[in-house]
Amino acid sequence: xxxxxxxxxxLRQERIEAEQREERSGNSRLILAYAxxxxxxxxxxxxxxxxxxxxxxxSGGGKGSAHINVNSAYGSTNGVEPDEREGIAPPAxxxxxxxxxxxxxGCKLELKLEDEGHEHIPKNSPTPNYKTSPPxxxxxxxxxxxxxxxxxxxxxxxxxxVHSLEHGRLxxxxxxxxxxxxxxxxxxxxxxxxxxxxxxxxxxxxxxxxATTWTNLLGCPEYKxxxxxDAIRAFGRETWGKYGGEPVFAFKFTGPTPSEPEESSES
Numbered sequence: 001x002x003x004x005x006x007x008x009x010x011l012r013q014e015r016i017e018a019e020q021r022e023e024r025s026g027n028s029r030l031i032l033a034y035a036x037x038x039x040x041x042x043x044x045x046x047x048x049x050x051x052x053x054x055x056x057x058x059s060g061g062g063k064g065s066a067h068i069n070v071n072s073a074y075g076s077t078n079g080v081e082p083d084e085r086e087g088i089a090p091p092a093x094x095x096x097x098x099x100x101x102x103x104x105x106g107c108k109l110e111l112k113l114e115d116e117g118h119e120h121i122p123k124n125s126p127t128p129n130y131k132t133s134p135p136x137x138x139x140x141x142x143x144x145x146x147x148x149x150x151x152x153x154x155x156x157x158x159x160x161x162v163h164s165l166e167h168g169r170l171x172x173x174x175x176x177x178x179x180x181x182x183x184x185x186x187x188x189x190x191x192x193x194x195x196x197x198x199x200x201x202x203x204x205x206x207x208x209x210x211a212t213t214w215t216n217l218l219g220c221p222e223y224k225x226x227x228x229x230d231a232i233r234a235f236g237r238e239t240w241g242k243y244g245g246e247p248v249f250a251f252k253f254t255g256p257t258p259s260e261p262e263e264s265s266e267s
Contacts, residue, residue: 067194067255068150074251075148078160083151083199087188088181091226092264098234105231107209107220111239113137115215118166118245127158134173134205135162137215149253151190152200164198165214168241168248170258172232173202173210174223182223189229192264193236195257196248211235214244233261 066082069075095101102109116131116138128139135158140146146163147156161171170193174186178201186209190199202210207219211232216239220228236258241248256262 065191066151067191068148069253070148070150071252074144074253075146075164076144076160077148077150077152078145078156080147080156080200081153083153083187085184085187087186087191088184090185090189090192090229090264093230093233095227095230096234096237098231098238101227101231101234102218105220105224105227106222107218107228107231108207109235110217110219111215112243113215113217115245120163121159124157125159130158130162132217134158134171134202134210134212134217136165136212136217138162140166146251147198149194149196149198149251151187151194152198155200155202155204156198161198161200165212166244167246167251168196168244169213170197170236170240171212172197172199173205173207173212175205175208176201176203178208178223182225185225185229186232189232191262193233193256193258193261195255196241196251196253197236197258213239213242216243233258236261 065086066084068077068082070077095104099109110132113132113136116136118137119139120142121128121139123141123145125139125141130136130138139159140163141157141159143163145160146167147160149164149169155173165171172186172190174183178186183201187199190197205219207221208223209220209228209232211218213235216235218231218235220231222228240258
């Protein structure tokens with residue numbers, strides 16, 4: 001092989017090596033791009049979940065004083081605004097018998113109402129024609145959109161909170177027109193019994209204050225202060241965690257419950 005051919009072979013080999021280096025460099029950039037893209041997709045997915053669940057995955061006391069308890073397996077806020085107001089601590093109970101407290105508070109007490117069914121329906125479905133107001137049973141949203149335990153500043157969709165009732169929850173509801181001080185007294189009571197319970201306003205019910213569990217209703221045309229709080233306490237003790245057909249412990253919760261509320265420091 002002459003000198004000229006050796007030079008041509010050398011140049012050809014250098015070109016081949018240069019092309020191989022460029023190919024390796026291109027592959028590395030492609031891999032890096034895929035890695036960055038995957039990270040961005042994962043970050044977006046996490047952000048979407050956080051927004052959908054209200055930003056908390058806490059399994060304890062929850063989001064501030066709203067006690068929001070959100071987890072993808074146990075429920076969602078469904079974008080409903082939490083009620084983080086500081087409640088007014090309730091007085092110690094004076095009347096613990098449910099029938100007696102309900103009567104003194106002027107509340108309508110209905111226990112073991114008709115079970116209107118347990119059918120799951122898609123999120124954002126129209127509200128079924130429930131036979132009670134507030135609803136106490138019937139068709140409700142499919143998992144995982146059941147309304148998470150917590151205090152809310154606005155009413156969740158009925159199909160969302162009816163599903164929560166199915167799992168033994170107690171739901172305390174009040175008319176938005178109820179004076180602020182009275183709302184804060186209800187919030188203070190809720191703060192003593194927020195485990196597996198919800199609190200929210202309801203502009204569509206015919207009561208100023210109501211408490212519901214699955215197939216049970218305490219409806220109060222007026223709010224009468226401590227005796228109404230006593231009636232809600234007694235209703236919770238008697239009906240919380242029962243009747244829904246689904247175990248209350250199937251959805252994680254922490255904190256004092258309606259069956260074992262925190263003792264008030266107020267006398």
